[in-house]
Amino acid sequence: MFSESKKKRSGETTRGQSNRIGKSTNIKGDVVSKADFRIDGKLEGSVETSGKIVIGASGVITGKVICANADIEGRFEGELLVSNLLTLKSTATIEGEVTVSKLSIEPGATFNATCVMKTGVKELKSSEGKKAEKTA
Template identity: 55%
Template sequence: MFNDKKGSKKGQMEAGKSQNRISHGTVIEGDITSQGGFRIDGTINGTLQTPAKVVIGKDGSINGSLECGNADIEGNFKGKLSVTGLLTLKSSAVIDGEVVISKLAVEPGATFNATCSMNTGVKNLSDSNKKGKTA
């Protein structure tokens, strides 16, 4: 009676909750589209698209394009990078190409050779002033 979960299917995972892993020594040629996050310790030559988080480990690399929600990069990236949330570059990261992001965090030592555009949501000052005032 209390364990009945209406509308849910057994074995179904929520979008973005699953984690995919590309292990060291693995090379993928082509395009990948997923709803889940990724940990990349191998190599992708192509496109990776996901609304979730992508982590590129120290030995990981992407040559192509990446579109994701958030990204932590310790390894190499070459190509077009589009992150709707936060891009974090660790000290061992090497980035070459074109980057479009919302937020950026860079540790000292990271190599960032890219054109960078920041697309942040601009808040209207009149809207924020209305919230603070009461009638």
């Protein structure tokens, strides 16, 4: 159906590609993607992506999310693991467990969650090559 040149080859970048769950869509199950993902509908299950998750104002996720970055305007309930930046807009409601590197919360957002902020720990070595101390 597609010519060989239009098929996606293993290892190609997913930059510019995104997936979307519309307002009138309800999904139960697990989603895995390398591209960005926008949810304006409802998803019950888990989402895992190496890209960005956007939960629109009408979007709802109940379950587990693993991603690099996330922007949330809607509702999330469950376990959220963001390896870089989590941004909560003023209309966001978060309940559950959150693990993040960086966190931005606009006034008006509801954040009822346990939160762990993880950053890289880098070892410093003295000029003699010995481990001196650890710093964040």
